[in-house]
Amino acid sequence: MTYPIPLVPETSKPLPSLLEPEGLLSWVASVDHKQIGLMYLLASLAFFLVGGLEALLMRIQLGTPNNTFLSPAAYNQIFTMHGTTMIFLVVVPMLVGFATYLVPLMIGARDMAFPRLNAFSFWIFLFGGLLLYYSFIAGGAPDTGWFSYAPLSERAYSTSTGLDYWALGLLGVGVGTVAGGINLIVTILTRRIPGMNLRRVPLFVWMVLVNAFIILFALPPLNAALVMLLIDRLLNAHFFTPASGGSPLMWQHYFWAFGHPEVYIMILPAWGMISEVIPVFSRKPIFGYEFVAGSSVAIGFLSFAVYAHHMFTVGLGHPFDFAFSAASMLIAVPTGIKIFNWIATMWGGRIRFTTSMLFAASFLIMFTIGGITGVTFAIVPIDWQLTDSYYVVAHFHYVLFGGTLFAVFAGIYYWFPKMTGRLLSEKWGKWHFWLTLIGFNLTFFVQHILGIIGMARRAYTYPDLPGWGTMNMISTVGAFVMGLSVLVFIWNIIVSLRRGQPAGDNPWQAWTLEWATTSPPPVHNFDRLPPVRSRRPLWDLAHPENPDWKHGK
Amino acid sequence: MLTEKNKLGVILFIGSETIFFTLLLLAYLYFQAGATAGSGPTAASSLNPLTTGLFSLFLFASSYTIWRADKSLARQSRRGLLLWLLATIVLGVIFLVGQGLEWRHLIAESTTISRNLFGTTFFTLTGFHGFHVLVGLVALAIVLGLAWLGDFNSPKSSAIESISLYWHFVDVVWVVIFAVVYLRLLL
Amino acid sequence: MFNPVSSQAQSITNLFNLTMLIAAVILLLVTGLVLYVSFRYRARPGEGEPRQIFGHRNLEIAWTAAPAMLLAVLAGLTLHTMRLSDPSIPSQTQPDVVIVGHQWWWEVRYPKSGVVTANEIHLPVGQKLLAQIESADVIHSFWVPQLGRKMDAIPGHSNHLWLQTDQPGIYLGTCAEYCGTEHAWMRIRVIAQPPGDFEAWQQAQLQSPQIPSEGDAAKGAQIFQEKTCVVCHTNGIGPDLTHVGSRDTLAAGVLENTPTNMTKWLKNPQTVKPGSNMPNFNLSDAEIQALTAYLEASK
Secondary structure, eight states: OOOOOSOSOOTTOOOOOTTSTTSHHHHHTOOOHHHHHHHHHHHHHHHHHHHHHHHHHHHHHHSSTTOOSSOHHHHHHHHHHHHHIIIIIIIHHHHHHHHHHHHHHHTTOSSOSOHHHHHHHHHHHHHHHHHHHHGGGTTOOOOSTTTTOTTTTSTTTOOSTHHHHHHHHHHHHHHHHHHHHHHHHHHHHHOOOTTOOTTTSOHHHHHHHHHHHHHHHHHHHHHHHHHHHHHHHHHOOOTTOGGGTOOHHHHHHHHHHHHHHHHHHTTHHHHHHHHHHHHHHHTSOOTTHHHHHHHHHHHHHHTTSOGGGGOGGGOOOHHHHHHHHHHHHHHHHHHHHHHHHHHHHHTTSOBOOOHHHHHHHHHHHHHHHHHHHHHHHHSHHHHHHHTTBHHHHHHHHIIIIIIIIHHHHHHHHHHHHHHHSBOOOHHHHHHHHHHHHHHHHHHHHHHHHHHHTTOBSSOSOOOOOTTHHHHHHHHHHHHHHHHHHHHHHHHHHHHHHHHOOBOOSOTTOOOSGGGGSOSSOOTTSOSSOOOOSSSOHHHHHHOTTSOGGGGTO | OTTSHHHHHHHHHHHHHHHHHHHHHHHHHHHHHTOOTTSSOOHHHHOOHHHHHHHHHHHHHHHHHHHHHHHHHHTTOHHHHHHHHHHHHHHHHHHHHHHHHHHHHHHHTTOOTTTSHHHHHHHHHHHHHHHHHHHHHHHHHHHHHHHHTTOOOSSOOHHHHHHHHHHHHHHHHHHHHIIIIIGGGGO | OOSOOSHHHHHHHHHHHHHHHHHHHHHHHHHHHHHHHHHHTBOOTTOOOOOOOOOOHHHHHHHHHHHHHHHHHHHHHHHHHHHHHSOOOOTTOOOSEEEEEETTEEEEEETTTTEEEESEEEEETTOOEEEEEEESSSOEEEEOTTTOOOEEEBTTBOEEEEEOOSSOEEEEEEEOSOOSTTGGGOEEEEEEEOHHHHHHHHHHHHSOOOOOSSSHHHHHHHHHHHTTHHHHHTTTSSOOOTTGGGOSEETTTTEEOOHHHHHHHHHOHHHHSTTOSOOOOOOOHHHHHHHHHHHHHOO
């Protein structure tokens, strides 16, 4: 007996009773990885809208010099919440949501290794996020930036309880994330069907595996720093208070020991999505599977060795700075080769520019821009000038939005049919894509220049210096174009859920196991599984005259 | 062993928690190294390795008793399983009581978490360890309860093996804390 | 950064320009390739599957080695520029200027002459001065792009920075580490002067300002004492105002220094710089007029 996930509402079907298997309560009580994955995606989408609103408010304030739309107190809370939301409540949960949904399907499993732990991870993430937002009505949101340096974050300088909610909320999210990491590793290592060895899993699975290990070792420094901060604030302790012998620098070391690997946590699954989308729409296998996988493993290790490039201006001494500089340059190598592998995948292909592929192809350029500015930050003296300026704001938005979010959009257009049974509209998709591409670049490209000419980040306003107002206005206009693109995107989702073209099992003629079942899949995922003798079981099935395993792949 | 999901899960969890404890320990060591004279109570002035060593022995012994519990399970001796699990819990409780008494003594002398950096780092480190012991005791109590109700009818139980691994981990963490915080005072 | 005025800043800008050139080439290459494959290999109707290619080991080695070598060169240039832009400081060197970050203003002291001022830093051109960067409260960061690198001001941890230029002029900077409510208005003004002018400025700073003994300014001097302004403004809680009349800006750059603006500030600092640590003293208009005259006369 199969119970399809109730995402394709049929006309005139009455609202299901809360107690029926298809009702709302079934979602709350669900331990099914597909439902949990969808809840992650829905929650992160909701937080994305909130974070985006926060961004628009910021951009209105910054549109003109000496503006008074937002008071400094309000602005500072909003920029803190914007960063915290986008990182902890949008990007990471969205990627975890995709992993939760897709990984068991991609390896032929029925569910994750620990379904109840999976549910726990989701609900504690949601609880942490809500706790964080509760701060707005409980005395004020945190206002010390998403990385909350000490001693500004100590009670002596931040009396509102916002920071306590921040720390507690993030602890919740952090615990959930670690649990999710454990679940994904154990699932990938123990739940693959026979024939699906680690050299044959989809690259998305490889990326998620490396990612989960990073999570396991990167979250503890954050958890340690957060509990130390809470103990300082709530129990009058002294970890980070210089007046009583504490060390503000310890906060920075611990935070960035988490914070740098965190940015790789935020990109690796996105790379995995690109590695699935580009081959399918180029009609070729991924070029250099082993190198894409291997370079990601290298990045997993290296990501812990570069963290102090966030601390070049602290005055830790040239030898220390240079060591981290060299490591940061080194990590650019495995990152860069992936771009070449993806382009080589497209080379000689028969490329179909669906909306998904449009996002994936432009990801290559957007992420390269972000990657290049990242390398400029590895160059210590350049960092000495440009860190903490709008140049770094431009850099990380290029890698996180132009990179991760573009990849996520590619992934959404690609997997939405599998998850819901309907295709997203290509017409609205094209609008979404072009508005996003234009709006995003309009918003963030000028910010490189603003940084170079001296505009510091996290400033609620700025003086009327030549060009500053004009460039900020361009950026603000771009932000509103992005806002429009998001509305188009939401519209596409709503319209397609109701009237989208039915997708069938494999609308893209893709080759990995998630496409070997219905859209959406039944609760138990698969009725039958094709034999797995290569990385592309469905290709082998469709091309018995030229299967991959004949080439040893 | 690595392909059994519960044990793998616990091992990964232990890996993560190891980093967490290492960082708390590093904070303790960093501030101890930088402590200046006259900044209040220190490990040397407030701690007693001998009394702490005494109640630590109970925790170390509990690693032995849980190992005996594993062996009883393998032999399918229900009585053995119940008794050795109970012994482990009792020993763990004695450890926590000892820890609590130590804390009470320190606090009575105004060596609190807010007193100075020794207090801050000491209570944070031992506090989180104690919390992990408590969580372990809860897990053991649940296992004891299930065993009492007749569960664990096969010689192998990944649940018990996993919880044992966790318990040994908690013990090893204390070995390290005890060595670094207390034993060094004897040198 | 486009207009460096010191050799330190110049060395950084040079490296940045080179890096941007390399970056442009790489970006053009990647963009070009993506656009090329997108057009050249676009699917045309009726085509079957293309040739399935799985990889090419030598290509992988090539495009791993080439970036690695390029980065090695950049690493060497990094080291070189680090030395040029942040020269080492011989031990035992005494600072020429001590800059202390406060929420939300900069305390500026010249230990060798005894001059104390705030937010505006005068320098003689053609000399290399050692600045000691400190913080009285939270982490700030001292950044004047035209002069060179930024350096964090960390409580309990002194940092050092060389300040030098050969070109007289005014160079703007800002605090570059989020430090609370008014981080945006913790601006820095570096005034580089020919050595003679700098000496004259120093001398003037060391003298007491000439305040008329009658009129508004005299009244203002009295109010300054009676209303306890003097308590904060000579004890490092607020910026030193002894010669505030000679400064270009007020309140760390938020206002140009004019009597009108001084009045505006005194009327209610919280409307000009909300959250700043100077409370609204609810002064009467007459008191404000007197204080303004006094402060503007304090040149």
